Structures are given as structure tokens and as C-alpha cells.
Amino acid sequence: xxxxxxxxxxxxxxxxxxxxxxxxxxxxxxxxxxxxxxxxxxxxxxxxxxxxxxxxxxxxxxxxxxxxxxxxxxxxxxxxxxxxxxxxxxxxxxxxxxxxxxxxxxxxxxxxxxxxxxxxxxxxxxxxxxxxxxxxxxxxxxxxxxxxxxxxxxxxxxxxxxxxxxxxxxxxxxxxxxxxxxxxxxxxxxxxxxxxxxxxxxxxxxxxxxxxxxxxxxxxxxxxxxxxxxxxxxxxxxxxxxxxxxxxxxxxxxxxxxxxxxxxxxxxxxxxxxxxxxxxxxxxxxxxxxxxxxxxxxxxxxxxxxxxxxxxxxxxxxxxxxxxxxxxxxxxxxxxxxxxxxxxxxxxxxxxxxxxxxxxxxxxxxxxxxxxxxxxxxxxxxxxxxxxxxxxxxxxxxxxxxxxxxxxxxxxxxxxxxxxxxxx
Amino acid sequence: xxxxxxxxxxxxxxxxxxxxxxxxxxxxxxxxxxxxxxxxxxxxxxxxxxxxxxxxxxxxxxxxxxxxxxxxxxxxxxxxxxxxxxxxxxxxxxxxxxxxxxxxxxxxxxxxxxxxxxxxxxxxxxxxxxxxxxxxxxxxxxxxxxxxxxxxxxxxxxxxxxxxxxxxxxxxxxxxxxxxxxxxxxxxxxxxxxxxxxxxxxxxxxxxxxxxxxxxxxxxxxxxxxxxxxxxxxxxxxxxxxxxxxxxxxxxxxxxxxxxxxxxxxxxxxxxxxxxxxxxxxxxxxxxxxxxxxxxxxxxxxxxxxxxxxxxxxxxxxxxxxxxxxxxxxxxxxxxxxxxxxxxxxxxxxxxxxxxxxxxxxxxxxxxxxxxxxx
Numbered sequence: 001x002x003x004x005x006x007x008x009x010x011x012x013x014x015x016x017x018x019x020x021x022x023x024x025x026x027x028x029x030x031x032x033x034x035x036x037x038x039x040x041x042x043x044x045x046x047x048x049x050x051x052x053x054x055x056x057x058x059x060x061x062x063x064x065x066x067x068x069x070x071x072x073x074x075x076x077x078x079x080x081x082x083x084x085x086x087x088x089x090x091x092x093x094x095x096x097x098x099x100x101x102x103x104x105x106x107x108x109x110x111x112x113x114x115x116x117x118x119x120x121x122x123x124x125x126x127x128x129x130x131x132x133x134x135x136x137x138x139x140x141x142x143x144x145x146x147x148x149x150x151x152x153x154x155x156x157x158x159x160x161x162x163x164x165x166x167x168x169x170x171x172x173x174x175x176x177x178x179x180x181x182x183x184x185x186x187x188x189x190x191x192x193x194x195x196x197x198x199x200x201x202x203x204x205x206x207x208x209x210x211x212x213x214x215x216x217x218x219x220x221x222x223x224x225x226x227x228x229x230x231x232x233x234x235x236x237x238x239x240x241x242x243x244x245x246x247x248x249x250x251x252x253x254x255x256x257x258x259x260x261x262x263x264x265x266x267x268x269x270x271x272x273x274x275x276x277x278x279x280x281x282x283x284x285x286x287x288x289x290x291x292x293x294x295x296x297x298x299x300x301x302x303x304x305x306x307x308x309x310x311x312x313x314x315x316x317x318x319x320x321x322x323x324x325x326x327x328x329x330x331x332x333x334x335x336x337x338x339x340x341x342x343x344x345x346x347x348x349x350x351x352x353x354x355x356x357x358x359x360x361x362x363x364x365x366x367x368x369x370x371x372x373x374x375x376x377x378x379x380x381x382x383x384x385x386x387x388x389x390x391x392x393x394x395x396x397x398x399x400x401x402x403x404x405x406x407x408x409x410x411x412x413x414x415x416x417x418x419x420x421x422x423x424x
Numbered sequence: 425x426x427x428x429x430x431x432x433x434x435x436x437x438x439x440x441x442x443x444x445x446x447x448x449x450x451x452x453x454x455x456x457x458x459x460x461x462x463x464x465x466x467x468x469x470x471x472x473x474x475x476x477x478x479x480x481x482x483x484x485x486x487x488x489x490x491x492x493x494x495x496x497x498x499x500x501x502x503x504x505x506x507x508x509x510x511x512x513x514x515x516x517x518x519x520x521x522x523x524x525x526x527x528x529x530x531x532x533x534x535x536x537x538x539x540x541x542x543x544x545x546x547x548x549x550x551x552x553x554x555x556x557x558x559x560x561x562x563x564x565x566x567x568x569x570x571x572x573x574x575x576x577x578x579x580x581x582x583x584x585x586x587x588x589x590x591x592x593x594x595x596x597x598x599x600x601x602x603x604x605x606x607x608x609x610x611x612x613x614x615x616x617x618x619x620x621x622x623x624x625x626x627x628x629x630x631x632x633x634x635x636x637x638x639x640x641x642x643x644x645x646x647x648x649x650x651x652x653x654x655x656x657x658x659x660x661x662x663x664x665x666x667x668x669x670x671x672x673x674x675x676x677x678x679x680x681x682x683x684x685x686x687x688x689x690x691x692x693x694x695x696x697x698x699x700x701x702x703x704x705x706x707x708x709x710x711x712x713x714x715x716x717x718x719x720x721x722x723x724x725x726x727x728x729x730x731x732x733x734x735x736x737x738x739x740x741x742x743x744x745x746x747x748x749x750x751x752x753x754x755x756x757x758x759x760x761x762x763x764x765x766x767x768x769x770x771x772x773x774x775x776x777x778x779x780x781x782x783x784x785x786x787x788x789x790x791x792x793x794x795x796x797x798x799x
Binding site for chain 1: 432433434435436440441443444447448453455460468471472473474475477480481483484487488489490491492493494495497499513514517521539540541568597600601602603604607610643644645646647648649650651652653654655661662663711712714715718784785787788
């Protein structure tokens with residue numbers, strides 16, 4: 001295979017006078033100057049007139065969604081092996097760059113190794129000449145003949161702001177292959193904005209206006225800025241990573257269960273007060289006695305405030321359904337927990353409710369046992385002491401299994417077991 | 425002694441099993457975007473995948489994934505409805521490009537942002553209608569911890585074998601609830617193979633043989649020109665309008681799923697001789713259904729059970745099984761029975777009954793009551 005990147009550089013699928021042809025021809029020339037083989041280059045394009053270049057290319061082509069080519073190329077660039085000799089080139093229009101502006105910012109921010117070439121003809125050409133965010137003051141389009149107030153986003157300046165290590169804005173007239181070659185050779189992210197005028201809509205809507213004049217009056221100076229950046233952000237392969245299924249997950253039976261059947265327990269407290277940890281501890285303690293256990297958490301979207309509740313089921317038979325509308329026990333350690341539990345309290349008539357002594361007793365036919373948990377163990381340990389009290393007073397599990405489980409729980413390094421055993 | 429004696433019992437959540445199974449089956453990169461209740465999957469992915477990318481948004485997630493897939497690296501993401509909705513155009517792109525990936529959709533209560541920390545089974549319709557034009561994405565659903573392992577492997581296998589995005593449908597309680605589980609039940613997993621170009625015919629990016637799946641080549645190789653495109657295209661991957669060749673290629677996208685439908689048919693059928701009623705369910709409601717069946721049979725109430733693991737394309741096998749029963753009870757955690765409507769239409773016969781709920785799990789007692797009524 002020879003080093004032509006275009007099947008026929010004189011037969012390109014663009015309107016007569018379109019600058020896109022010049023971009024394609026200069027790109028071929030620039031890549032040839034750098035010694036690239038056509039199949040070492042991956043062109044990523046999207047919707048818009050520029051994207052129809054695909055069929056004329058002899059390189060790999062990936063043709064995606066309008067405005068998303070930079071993100072698509074980002075996945076390719078990030079996933080290339082280190083020291084890859086492949087070159088990722090993105091062709092995108094100013095319309096696509098408008099739609100996917102965040103993708104450009106992110107690609108530059110991550111310094112993905114790729115070059116983005118914006119074909120900026122200052123309007124959406126394929127769809128009839130609508131303005132883009134690159135349409136400058138004084139430049140008319142068929143659908144916005146008087147769009148002069150807003151002006152164009154200075155994309156080059158914007159990209160500098162997010163750390164693009166190579167940016168340039170050039171005029172798309174004549175031979176600009178050296179400028180493109182410089183960008184293609186740049187390690188890491190580079191962007192070239194090529195200024196053009198669309199012959200079908202730009203010229204007709206702005207009779208007599210020349211590209212040079214547009215550039216001068218728009219305030220978008222031709223410009224180049226190279227900022228060295230060392231790190232090229234790529235994912236790293238670390239080789240073998242330890243399985244998530246390890247011996248540490250095992251909870252082997254060491255004790256005998258002290259009762260049969262199924263017990264459903266609701267723990268309800270406040271976020272940050274150890275409710276989920278205590279529920280998990282209870283479930284694992286049950287497993288030490290060879291029982292099946294489940295723990296289903298419930299909490300609002302807020303992380304550090306509001307209720308925190310967990311439903312634990314302990315059974316000597318496999319558990320399918322993990323919910324419990326009528327818990328046998330409710331361990332309620334805060335006002336948040338009490339508020340959360342009220343529907344279940346109303347729904348229950350035979351439950352045992354261990355309620356912190358600071359809380360108002362709810363009206364219920366269930367048995368309410370007020371006990372000082374927050375005061376004796378502290379708010380952060382109230383859920384844990386409620387588990388101790390449940391096991392000791394109601395023989396859900398053996399005390400021996402409870403003490404063994406606690407000695408292996410990370411909380412035991414900070415909170416002596418007597419905090420619980422001496423206060424229940 | 426209890427039943428758990430001598431088993432390798434672990435206290436574990438579904439997210440851990442899904443993550444491990446996907447990686448062992450060959451997933452190479454997780455592209456994550458923070459969204460509840462899929463965050464546990466994101467968290468495990470950070471510990472386990474060979475590569476991890478933190479994407480800034482949902483669309484970028486799918487675009488990066490597609491870029492990775494073009495290199496021959498299988499990507500996985502996990503999301504919920506709000507994220508999935510934004511990914512849809514890009515999922516269509518990956519499907520049209522025939523680039524494999526696994527999208528784990530953890531259902532939560534909608535509409536819109538709804539309640540992020542509450543489970544649901546309300547995304548059947550959006551998954552069914554993800555692809556424009558009547559095409560389907562292979563969609564598997566997890567009904568217990570065992571499925572977290574098995575269906576994850578199946579999702580990876582199907583994505584690679586058929587070169588397509590695959591949806592792994594689940595819900596909040598399925599991926600977050602911790603349960604005791606016997607690790608000995610986890611079958612060994614081998615790395616699943618890509619459908620690669622094998623030189624048996626001249627290379628064309630979308631040239632497919634009898635299995636209707638084009639042989640894959642990554643854009644990193646330098647022997648053949650590779651084209652991936654989201655637009656209507658011919659076998660070479662060149663954009664076409666509506667040429668016969670291009671439309672044949674588009675039709676092939678459905679035909680390849682039809683051809684291999686039996687390869688990804690996964691369900692659980694527990695018939696009871698003499699039963700007139702069958703409970704049909706999936707996802708977390710399958711667990712309530714299993715419990716209901718067990719308790720009903722203890723009462724000598726005859727009932728059969730069908731659990732769907734392959735959700736889409738809807739297997740004809742489900743109709744074959746369901747047609748044997750006088751009473752069909754379909755339990756699903758959404759407002760009005762999405763899967764029921766997809767199976768039987770909006771004006772189905774009276775012998776098909778739905779049990780539905782939003783904002784809470786369906787209880788075994790609700791299902792049992794309906795069976796007793798018809799029994």
C-alpha cells in the first residue's frame with residue numbers, strides 16, 4: 001500500500017470552492033511529511049459536510065454522531081497502547097464543535113493524544129446554513145440574516161483555558177500542510193481551527209465578503225500557542241488485579257443456632273450513626289451460627305443527614321424475598337429512625353420495639369421497650385448497642401457468637417466491648 | 425446442623441459478583457459516570473477492571489466505550505434511567521457500528537430523577553424502544569445472586585459473539601442488598617472470545633458469513649482498512665443512502681439476533697403438574713415469586729413459576745410456556761405492567777393478571793393472594 005491517504009485528491013465530495021477539500025488535501029500532505037502510513041492513522045468524523053470525506057480516505061475511519069467525534073476519538077486515544085505509533089485525527093465542523101463543545105474541553109483537559117481539526121465555515125452547512133456558536137459578528141447566514149450581536153466563541157482561547165497543549169487558528173487557503181504537520185506531530189492533545197467560508201451559504205449570504213475580512217472583523221486573530229504538558233492522561237494497565245471474591249468474604253459457621261425459623265429486624269437511626277454497619281454486623285453474627293442472612297439498606301439521597309435504615313432477615317432456611325413489612329423487632333435509635341419507622345409500627349401489632357429512651361413512645365399494640373442507648377453508648381454507637389441488647393435480651397443468637405463477632409469487627413479496635421456489655 | 429454447614433458462605437452483594445464476573449469473562453475497561461443506585465458497581469470497578477475511566481457525563485461515557493470497543497477492548501458501564509436516557513443515541517451508534525459493550529442498567533424509581541435510592545422495574549419500555557426502527561438489544565435480567573454471576577458472563581459472551589451492545593437489566597435491591605451466598609455455586613469463568621475476522625473471505629468491515637456476524641478487526645492493526653459508521657452503510661462501511669446493499673446490511677442487524685436467539689435464551693421454568701396458574705416475573709420480584717411459590721406449595725396450592733432472564737428480544741418460548749396455563753400472573757414493580765403489555769398487548773385477555781407496585785417491593789403475600797383467587 002502506498003502512502004496516499006486520499007483515494008483521489010482531485011476528486012473530493014465537496015461543493016466547488018469548499019474549504020473542506022483544502023483541509024483534506026493538506027492533511028494528506030502533512031501526514032506524508034511526517035512519514036505516516038495510511039493504516040497507521042485513525043480518522044474520526046461525524047455529521048456535517050466534513051464527514052463525507054470518509055469514503056475518500058484510505059485510512060481507518062470511524063464515523064459517529066453529530067458533535068460527538070471528539071468524545072469517540074477520546075476513547076480510542078485513551079485506550080491505545082503506550083508508545084503506540086497510531087495517530088488519531090478528528091475532523092469536526094463548527095456545528096459539531098458547538099454541539100459537542102464539552103467533549104473538546106474534556107479531551108484537551110485530559111490531554112488525550114489526538115489532533116482535532118475544526119472545519120470552521122461559521123455555519124451549519126449540511127442542514128441549510130443555520131448559525132453556530134462560531135458564527136461571528138456581521139456574518140450572515142440564510143436562517144439568521146441579522147445575527148450580529150452575539151458573536152463567535154473564541155474556541156482557541158477557550159481551549160487554552162482548559163490546558164490544551166497545542167492550539168492554532170489558521171486560514172484555510174493555500175498550503176497549510178506545515179501548520180497541520182506541526183499539530184499532528186505534537187505529543188498529547190492538539191487542536192487546529194481552520195477558517196473557511198461555505199460557498200453554498202456563507203458566500204451567498206455575505207456577497208463580496210472575503211475570508212480575510214471576516215477574520216479581521218470578527219476579532220478572531222490567527223493564532224498559535226504551545227504549552228508543554230508532561231503527562232498524557234491514559235488509563236494504565238496494572239496487570240493482574242486481585243479478585244473481588246476472596247477468603248475474607250467467608251463467614252464460616254462456628255456456633256450453633258439457638259432458635260429456628262425466621263426473624264426480621266429493622267434497624268432505624270440517623271445517617272452517620274453506624275446503622276448500616278450494625279445491621280451488617282448482626283447479619284454476619286447470624287452467619288457465624290450457620291444461619292442465612294440478608295441486609296437491605298434504605299436511606300435518602302443525602303449522605304450525612306436524614307434517616308438510615310436497614311432490614312435484616314435471619315433464617316435457618318434460604319431467604320428469597322429480602323423485604324419485611326412487619327418486622328419482628330425494630331431497633332430505633334433516633335428521631336429520624338422513629339419517623340422513618342412509623343408506617344411499619346402502624347402496620348405491626350406484635351413487634352418488639354427497642355426505642356431509645358430519649359424518644360417519644362409511639363401509640364401501638366406492639367411491645368415498646370424504652371432503653372437508654374444514645375446516652376450510654378453515644379449516638380455513633382447507638383445502633384450497635386441496640387444489636388447487643390437484642391441478642392442478649394431476646395436470644396436471637398448466642399452471646400458467645402456475639403462476642404466473637406465483635407472481637408473481629410473493626411469497631412472493636414476503637415470501642416471496647418464493655419461499652420455495650422456493661423450498659424445493656 | 426443447618427443447611428449452610430460446610431458451604432463456602434459469604435456475605436456479599438450483587439455488584440461485587442457482577443463486577444468480578446464481567447472482568448473474568450473478558451471485560452477490559454469500565455467507563456463510569458456517577459449515578460445512584462449504580463455507584464457500588466462504579467466503586468468495585470475501580471478496584472477490579474484492568475482499566476477505569478471516569479467520564480464527565482453520560483454521552484461521553486458511551487462515546488468513550490465505543491472508542492475502546494473499536495480497539496478490541498470490551499467496555500462496561502453501569503447506569504440508571506436518567507443516564508441511560510441520555511446514552512440512547514450513542515447506544516444506537518454502537519449497535520449500528522456493531523461494536524460490543526455491556527450496559528448495566530440499575531433501575532430506580534422514576535419518572536425523571538424520581539427517587540434515586542428506591543428500586544423499581546420501570547425501564548422495560550425504554551429498553552425495548554432503545555433502538556430506532558424496531559431493532560432490539562439483547563437484554564438479560566438478574567433474578568438473584570447466582571444470576572449476578574451467570575448473566576454477567578452471558579452478557580459479555582453475547583456482546584462479543586454477536587458484536588452488539590448488551591443490556592444487563594437489574595435494580596437497586598438486586599445490586600445493593602447483601603445476602604449470604606455459597607461461593608461454591610460460582611461456576612469457573614473463561615475469557616469470552618471476540619468474533620474475529622478469520623481470513624476465510626476477503627475483508628470487508630461489514631462483510632458477514634453464514635452466522636451474519638462480521639469478523640472484527642481493531643483499528644490498531646495495519647493490514648486491512650477498517651471502517652465503523654453509525655450511518656446507513658454498505659459492507660465496506662461506506663455511508664449510503666438507501667441502496668439495496670445498505671438496507672440489506674441494516675436488516676442483517678435484526679437477522680443476526682434472530683439467527684442466534686437460542687444461544688442467548690435464559691429462563692427458569694418450574695412447572696408443577698396439575699397447576700392451572702403460573703407466576704411470571706423477573707428481577708428482584710422473581711425472589712418474591714419464588715417465595716410465594718414455595719409457600720403456596722406448602723399449602724398444597726398448585727402453581728408453576730416462570731422467571732425471565734432473557735428479556736429482549738422477547739423469547740417465543742415464553743408464550744409457548746404461558747399458553748399452557750389458564751391463569752397467568754405477572755408480577756413486576758412498575759405502575760401498570762410494562763412487560764405484561766409487551767407480551768400480551770394493552771387489551772389482553774382476562775386470564776392474564778398483573779401484580780404491580782411502585783415505590784416498594786412486591787410482597788410474596790400479594791402474589792399468593794392472586795394465585796389463591798384463581799386456584
